[in-house]
Amino acid sequence: MPYNIAVIGTGYVGLVSGTCFAENGNQVICVDNDPKKLDKLNNGKIPIYEPGLHPLYERNHKEGRLHFTDDLEEAVLKSDVVFLCLPTPPQEDGSADLQYVLKVADDIGQILAKHAPQPFKVIVDKSTVPIGTSEKVTATINAHYDGDFTVASNPEFLREGFAVEDSLRPDRVVIGTSHEQAKQILTDLYEPFVLSGNPIIIMDERSAEITKYAANSHLAMRISFMNDLANLCEILGANIDNVRRGIGTDSRIGKKFLFAGSGYGGSCFPKDVKALLKTSNDAQNKLRIVEAVEDVNADQPKRFFKKVYDYFDGDLKGKTFALWGLAFKPNTDDTREAPAFIIIDHLLDAGATVQAFDPEAMENTRELRFGDRITYAGKSYEALQNADALLLITEWNEFRMPDWKKIKEMLNAPVVFDGRNIYDMQEMEKNGFDYFSIGRPPVRARK
Ligand SMILES: NC(=O)c1ccc[n+]([C@@H]2O[C@H](COP(=O)([O-])OP(=O)(O)OC[C@H]3O[C@@H](n4cnc5c(N)ncnc54)[C@H](O)[C@@H]3O)[C@@H](O)[C@H]2O)c1
Structure with a gap:
């Protein structure tokens, strides 16, 4: 019935x-x-x-x-x-x-x-x-x-x-x-x-309620664990993608949720991690691992911005950045707690101009946060026009196989910052790009 x-x-x-x-x-x-x-x-x-x-x-x-x-x-x-x-x-x-x-x-x-x-x-x-x-x-x-x-x-x-x-x-x-x-x-x-x-x-009701927080905090923990390790890989000259393949093939660990990047966002992980911590603190209990999950994540978009800032010797005033991806992840128009927003805030504060493109999330970005403080491109490649670098923030499928020749022609200089590690380092070098990703050695093809 x-x-x-x-x-x-x-x-x-x-x-x-x-x-x-x-x-x-x-x-x-x-x-x-x-x-x-x-x-x-x-x-x-x-x-x-x-x-x-x-x-x-x-x-x-x-x-x-x-x-x-x-x-x-x-x-x-x-x-x-x-x-x-x-x-x-x-x-x-x-x-x-x-x-x-x-x-x-x-x-x-x-x-x-x-x-x-x-x-x-x-x-x-x-x-x-x-x-x-x-x-x-x-x-x-x-x-x-x-x-x-x-x-x-x-x-x-x-x-x-x-x-x-x-x-x-x-x-x-x-x-x-x-x-x-x-x-x-x-x-x-x-x-x-x-x-x-x-x-x-x-x-029982209470266990069901905590199960949801436990699931999201566990997934967030895997992401923050990999981001923490990615930061170490950068210092020690290792490649987090190799490490990911090396551990993800262990059936006890599994392949999912092991991708380093510029941090998790969305309407669930950030708020659920915070809420679990608050519930635990209220019960006079410290959830030490979950605290670290949140700390690592708060740093990731800032670290990504710092790469851009350092590359341009701390002078972003008057620079223009093409930004691909605004949604907190692909296949959604949801921009709640999107890492892109934190990165854009830093770029604007530093006096830079942002030309963004996202297949679905531009309306939310305009309405919920940035209005006309950034420009919204009609097509992905339009965002590149006269930009000083391309910043890839959300790994939509349509960004995965770009026309590097065209990108090189459109950008002021061939520089790419990849917040999701979707591009091949050797290909970037071959195509003559300076290329920076997360937890992988930098590519400096321009010398
Ligand atoms: N979005 C996700 O991926 C996801 C996944 C699992 C769980 N959740 C949880 O589910 C809940 C809902 O999340 P969401 O993403 O669907 O939120 P949402 O903001 O997309 O939807 C909530 C809806 O409730 C409506 N609403 C608010 N007050 C109302 C009222 N008094 N009467 C009728 N409607 C009212 C709002 O207009 C809105 O349409 C949250 O607790 C969230 O944490 C979300």
Whole structure:
């Protein structure tokens, strides 16, 4: 039997999850309080860039299984399961801001009380929330309504850029609940997503909440570990790519998340690492490894900028830099906590001009941060015109095999800084470039 589902918060997680629940035959109502988003979604457009999402959204919307509204009351009353996919941004002290989650919990409590009694409902935290949040959400709803409901935790592990694939075929589903009926409903709901045999792991609410932070902090740790080693390789004249291949082939270590670069960003790793540290500090416990993960990452974009600064002998005033890539990673338009933003800040502070290109993230960059303080190129090569160097920040596929001859003609001088190690050092030397990457020896072909 299909379920009636409400998804509250129709952003990256809510829209993808809601669409995928509809794809499996459920009736889904997505709620948002942003009229611009709703207008787009009700008129055939999706407000984010996520590969593979549009056809799924279009089909399920047309077939009447996927609806978009600002009417929380109608959505809650019509649903058996209510997913909270609301933002949990970092606060000044690093803790996750629960105001959006608790506000909606309060609204749900009032709605249920107004229409009591209601049939049993499962309220599910899909947002990444601090340990103990399901108890807080329960108490907030309970303040208005003492009817039949439970609050479960169901952390989301999707990756932007692969969100549809990850949602339709997750490696695992984690469900945190001790309520038997909720276990049954959520297992039923997720079974079609794990037909290949991937597990649905059921645990208590607190363990599910910490599992999400543990997963993101572990992945961030691998990146910071490699960046830390890359910095040592630079000092000692080794090549981090060789080291990566040397260790990644060990099946105990594995190949993924071992790439050195100019730091991790995005809406998850930075804020989740900070929130875990805050939770731990509040519990009078030091998470020493996670502290180091954050320290190393904070340095990486600055170190990248320092390479540019040193190359030009500390004089960037009046220089122009072509910047390829603004999104925090390829295949997304998300620029939250993007290393590119930190690098641009430093370049502008030093008096340089930035000509940027990104296939999807220029609108967000303009709207959310830089406005007209940088220029946005219509095509990747346009950004190079009269620039003093090219800075590669996000490894979109289209930047992987550039026409070096054309680049040489367009730049004032053949100089490339590669923040993701995507170019071959020998090829750069052969093509006559000065080339600087992360944790690999510099190439100085211009002498
Ligand atoms: N983006 C990811 O890759 C990802 C992956 C896993 C987990 N998460 C977690 O999921 C949560 C949501 O993240 P996101 O990236 O989807 O955020 P988002 O900002 O893209 O989406 C949140 C949506 O909630 C809406 N909203 C805010 N207040 C509302 C209200 N009162 N009523 C209705 N809608 C409201 C916003 O308008 C927005 O559309 C966060 O806790 C995040 O950490 C994100």
